[in-house]
Amino acid sequence: MKIYEKAPAKINLLLDVLRKREDGFHEVEMIMTMVDLSDRLEMEELQRDAIIISSQAGYIPLDEKNLAFQAARLIKERYDVKKGVYIHLDKKIPVAAGLAGGSSDAAAALRGLNRLWQLGIPEEELSLLGAELGSDVPFCVTGGTALATGRGEKLEPIENPPSCWVVLAKPPINVSTADVYGRFRAGAIEQHPSLPRMLDAIRAGSFTGVCEELGNVLEDVTLRLYPEVRMLKESMLRLGADGVLMSGSGPTVFGLVSKEAKLARIYNGLRGFCKEVYVVRMLTSPGVQS
Ligand code: ATP
Numbered sequence: 541m542k543i544y545e546k547a548p549a550k551i552n553l554l555l556d557v558l559r560k561r562e563d564g565f566h567e568v569e570m571i572m573t574m575v576d577l578s579d580r581l582e583m584e585e586l587q588r589d590a591i592i593i594s595s596q597a598g599y600i601p602l603d604e605k606n607l608a609f610q611a612a613r614l615i616k617e618r619y620d621v622k623k624g625v626y627i628h629l630d631k632k633i634p635v636a637a638g639l640a641g642g643s644s645d646a647a648a649a650l651r652g653l654n655r656l657w658q659l660g661i662p663e664e665e666l667s668l669l670g671a672e673l674g675s676d677v678p679f680c681v682t683g684g685t686a687l688a689t690g691r692g693e694k695l696e697p698i699e700n701p702p703s704c705w706v707v708l709a710k711p712p713i714n715v716s717t718a719d720v721y722g723r724f725r726a727g728a729i730e731q732h733p734s735l736p737r738m739l740d741a742i743r744a745g746s747f748t749g750v751c752e753e754l755g756n757v758l759e760d761v762t763l764r765l766y767p768e769v770r771m772l773k774e775s776m777l778r779l780g781a782d783g784v785l786m787s788g789s790g791p792t793v794f795g796l797v798s799k800e801a802k803l804a805r806i807y808n809g810l811r812g813f814c815k816e817v818y819v820v821r822m823l824t825s826p827g828v829q830s
Pocket of ligand 1 (some may be wrong): 599600601605606607608629634635636637638639640641642643646647676717788789
């Protein structure tokens with residue numbers, strides 16, 4: 541039997557870091573949602589006890605370092621599954637881009653293997669398994685839009701923001717999330733984004749409000765290290781995006797756009813100097829379809 545599962549990219553509409561905890565993790569407040577820039581996982585049952593990963597993308601690990609591999613190994617161990625699986629990852633989400641591509645692949649593997657092996661694991665339990673693989677995985681299991689607190693693993697589903705176009709541009713640099721958090725100093729942030737105002741804007745279905753309240757304190761680090769990310773933000777705004785923000789720890793910058801008529805100008809303007817530009821829709825249906 542063969543099944544398919546979609547693994548969409550994640551963006552943060554708001555990312556605030558409150559403090560560094562004693563356990564070394566940072567206490568965060570994030571609003572996360574999904575966009576329709578998706579990897580696709582093809583999963584096929586193997587009668588022998590093996591996990592085999594393949595991908596057309598030559599630049600990701602295919603061994604036990606791959607998060608989809610780790611997801612399969614975890615579910616096999618916990619539920620004592622003797623069969624194996626072959627997983628092909630059709631990668632579309634840029635790697636190390638701040639779009640949680642690896643986490644979303646892991647979540648899609650958990651959802652898919654639950655179906656493939658007919659394990660009947662409830663979604664909350666899948667999320668808990670996901671938390672063992674990475675802070676972003678639980679959100680990627682459930683999808684939709686959520687407020688994440690703690691180290692990012694405490695999730696509260698919230699309403700979806702008004703649907704719109706999302707333009708994503710990734711400059712040709714790889715940013716390490718650990719490095720950005722390592723350099724981050726909460727005391728250096730002059731103005732934190734306002735979570736209550738962003739939640740109000742989302743609840744009111746106000747596209748303008750959401751654009752106004754976009755905020756990510758990690759920009760303070762990444763934009764200083766990589767001026768090209770700042771330039772990308774400025775260009776996107778100048779070309780007509782309604783709201784612009786860096787996603788996660790970067791370097792991808794996304795722009796929210798309400799009018800389709802503006803897209804060609806923004807896309808063509810960015811493509812003049814940035815090779816990786818994507819125009820997608822926000823994913824508004826709750827959960828993640830396969
Ligand atoms: P986040 O937003 O969660 O920090 P990211 O977008 O910055 O994630 P990923 O694309 O998930 O980063 O990749 C981070 C690292 O994880 C890469 O260096 C890559 O080698 C490794 N990795 C492991 N599994 C995968 C996978 N399935 N897809 C992409 N990268 C993977």
